[in-house]
Amino acid sequence: MQERGINDTFKKLIHESSEMVFLADDTFPYSIFYSNRSFEEQIGANLTDRSLVGLGLNISVFGLAEEIELSYCGDDYEFQAEFPQDSSSNYFLFYKGKKRITHNLPTREKFQQLLIESPDAQLVLNPEGDIFLSNVEALKLFGYDRESSIGHMIELEGLFNGSQQWKQWIGAAVSDLAIHRFSSILSKSFGNPLDLEIASKQLVVDGVQYVMLSFQDVSEKVALKKNLEDNSNFLMNLTTQIPGALYQLVLDGEGKMSFSFLSKGIAGVLGLKPEEIENITDISGVISQVHPKDLPQLIMSSVTSARRLEPWQCQFRVKSESTDDEYRWILGTARPQAIENGDMVWYGYLTDITGQKEFEATLDDSRKAAEKSSQIKSDFLSMISHELRTPLNAISASTYSLLHGDPLDHQKAELDTINFAVDNLIIMINDLLDFQKIEAGKLTIEKAPFHLSYFIKQIIKGLSFHAKDSKNKLEVMLSDGLDIMVLGDKTRLSQVLNNLITNALKFTNAGEVKLSVNLLEKRNGRVRIYFEVCDNGIGIAPEYQEKIFNDFDQVRPAFSTKYGGTGLGLSITRKLLNLMGGEIALQSALNKGSRFFFELEFDIVEMKLEKQVNNNGDSGQSSSIHLLMAEDNDVNALVLGKIINKWGFTYERVLNGREAVNAVSHRDFDCILMDIQMPEMDGFDATVAIKKISEAPVIALTASAKPEIIDRLEECDFDGFVAKPIDASELQTIIKEVVFEKNQSV
Structure with missing residues (x-):
């Protein structure tokens, strides 16, 4: 064949031939550039390296032979070969290729071909332990490179824990024809030790006895098993040590409820002896321990949980192990799960809450005692209030009547003094009662319509005598837009403003006190109003500015004797403003005065002013x-x-x-x-x-x-x-x- 080109007819005949034909380049690695269908079906389909080298052919060995033998994937083939004779021929021709049918036993080369494809590390040894063959995976396992000789280079001595183990593997295989399995640890000098499973089996080739050893790395499997065992031991220890009981309860299709799992903690929870736990298979053993009054709740809550597939929780009493007359409280919780066969399974937990119940009872007794004490205090304050208010009512009303009966000038001054004293007493009584109501959560903020600017003017008018008596000038500054009706608690707002203005007048002598009210915002039917009470009195030092808002607290004890009061006015003012949605703030300096201010929001009411x-x-x-x-x-x-x-x-x-x-x-x-x-x-x-x-x-x-x-x-x-x-x-x-x-x- 002189040319690579082949006419179509001849090519078709070659392609359809049952004999294998292929052509390869004459230069290394001798790539195969043509093959017929028969070659592809038998060899080419599995050939990854399409070259003579990939087929395992060494051209220098075969020389100019016209017949060659080829072994590939465990099968033997024979071909007629034609090699380049001169420079005009630049390819090798292989034809009349066919598979050899032989009944001869494997040779060393055939053993090697069989072993090389195995995914497991394998060795073939004689009964004395001399290695006859080894595959690539074995070389890798024992730390040799792919190019190493596959003969006696591998020495088994000292590789495994127990240096003579390999002799046991060989001896077991030689003794019979069965497959024997062992486990060992490979002590690798180039990495971590490996857990191995070894299989040994006897082979007889050409009447000669051999042993095949197969090695499989099971390090991951061993580690996983150990991890599972550790986890299992941990979980078992956990179920034993936790202060309660874990359980699995099954409700089958016939309505029978039985325990498929009970941890040992059930003995302590239900007061059972260890030998009694094994006898508890269905729920009746637990039911017999439950207090009769708690049984309906226990059963109905379980039924509801099963029907709705919702978590179950119930508190119930069980008999104490010491006596049948005593019971302990148990908390049971579980989550239900419906399984495919129609059964219902609860995974749950039981724990003794007797101590918690006793603590709750103690707390309840303490709460009742506190409520009783609070009620006594409330009754006492109410009684004192009533007893004080009754004579004060007579004094106040009589003073009012005398003041409006055209008294003489010196009488009017004395009546004003009486009236002022009565007002102070009333303020102190109201402070105490308001404090009591706020602490008890009984004080509520009302919402009723009132005219804002008129209300503020009335506040100033009512305090004008107090201002005159303290020789102070009392002013009010109202911004535009306050001539409106709003919804709010004018009684409590009046109390706040009266407290702030009265304090300002009390701690200012021959000075000025000013109430400023400004409209900050008006939108969506609501208004935001700024209130400020400012004076030029004695002022408050920085270290006392937060303290004055505490209950029953004043700047210093001397104030109570010089200025009077309960120390509750500003505390109640802050609490009232908080209830109304506001927050009071303060700016003050000694001997320069104080400024108290806050903001409140109100709903606007559309009403006629005339009303x-x-x-x-x-x-x-x-x-x-x-x-x-x-x-x-x-x-x-x-x-x-x-x-x-x-x-x-x-x-x-x-x-x-x-x-x-x-x-x-x-x-x-x-x-x-x-x-x-x-x-x-x-x-x-x-x-x-x-x-x-x-x-x-x-x-x-x-x-x-x-x-x-x-x-x-x-x-x-x-x-x-x-x-x-x-x-x-x-x-x-x-x-x-x-x-x-x-x-x-x-």
Whole structure:
């Protein structure tokens, strides 16, 4: 064959031939550039290196032989070969290739070919331990490179833990034809020791006895097994040591509930003996230990958990191991899981909570004792308040009546002093009661409409005498936009401003006190208002500026004797503002004055201004107002009667609630002034009865400030409330408001 080109007909014949044909270059590595179908089907499909070198052919060995033998993948082939004879031939031709059929036993070369493809490290040895063959994986395993001789270079002596182990492997294989398996550790000098599994088997070749050893690295498997064993031991130790019991409970399709797992801790939880645990297979053994009163809850909660597939939790009592009459508290928790066969499985935990329950009982006793102590304190303060308010009411009302009876100048000064002293006493009593209500969480912030600028002016007007008495100038600065109706608690806001302004006047002598109120923002039906009380009095040192807001705290003890007070005013002011959504701040310097300021938000109310003005001023109907006074105390009734007469109102008096109900059933009244604590029928019951037969507004008058009293006022549908000692101006304003509301609704 002189040319590489072959005509199509001849090429087709060669390609379809059943004999193998292929051509290779005449230069190293002798790449195969043509092969027919038969060659591809038998050899080429598995040939990764398409060259004579890849086939394992050494051209220098074969020389110019016309017939060659080829071994590949365990099979032997024979070809006719034609080699280049001159420079015009630049390829090798191999043809008439076919697979050799031989029944001869493997030779050394065939052993090598078989072993080289094995993924496991393998050796073939004679019974004396001399290595006959080794594959590439064996060379790698024992630390030799691929080019090493595969003969006696590998020495087994000293490679394994127990230097003579390999003799046992050979001896076992020689003894019979079975496969024998061993394990050992390979002590590698070039890396970490390896865990090996070894298989040995006898081979007989050409009548000669050999042994095949196969090595498999199982280090990862051994490490995983050890890790699993460690984890298993840890979990078993955990289930034993935890102060409770782990369990697995199965509910099968027939409704039987049985334990598939119970940790040893169940003995301590249920008070069982170790030998009794093994006898607990179904739930009946546990049920028998449960307190009869807790059984329904235990069963129903389990059923609900199964039906909804929700976590289960239940507290129940079980018998104590010491006696059947004593029980211990157990907390049970579990999570249910539905499995494919229809069973329900709970994985849960039981623990003894007897100590916790005893602690809770102790806490409950302490709570009840604290509540009782608080109630005693509340009752004491309310009693003292009532006892103080009753004579103060008489003093305050008498002073008010005398001041409006054209007294002489020297008498007026003395009456002003009495009135100022009474006001201070009332403030201190109110502070104590407000503090009590705030601490008990009973004080609530109301939301009622009031006219903002008018309200502020009334505050200043009410404190004008105090300013004059302390020789101070009291001013108010209002920004534009405050002529509006807002929703808020004007009583508590009045208390805050009165506290701040009264303090400013108290600690300022012949100076100035200014109340500034500014509209900061108005949008979406709400307004944000800035309030500031500023004075040029004695000021507060920096180290005391936070302290003054503490309960019962003042700058220093000497203040209580010089300036008076309970030390609660600013504390209550801060708490009231917090309840209203504001926060008070302070800037002050010694001998320069103080500035207290805060911001509040209000909802705007769309109401006619005329209505509010009429509520707070003379409506033209004042002289025609006819009142019913229900008051059992003669002194209080006499003083209150004088005040009513000075307003130009008329009134009738009754001595108890029953007489009040009878009077309302026979005559009409514009308003009823109802004392709460009266004989025969108190003010609450009387008001409930009156509301069924009359639309006349009822105003409560009481010296008691118990939270439950205030709550009942709302329940009984009173239209207003004035605390004793009665502030005559406040009472007159409320009377006009409720009467006006009644007339508007008619």
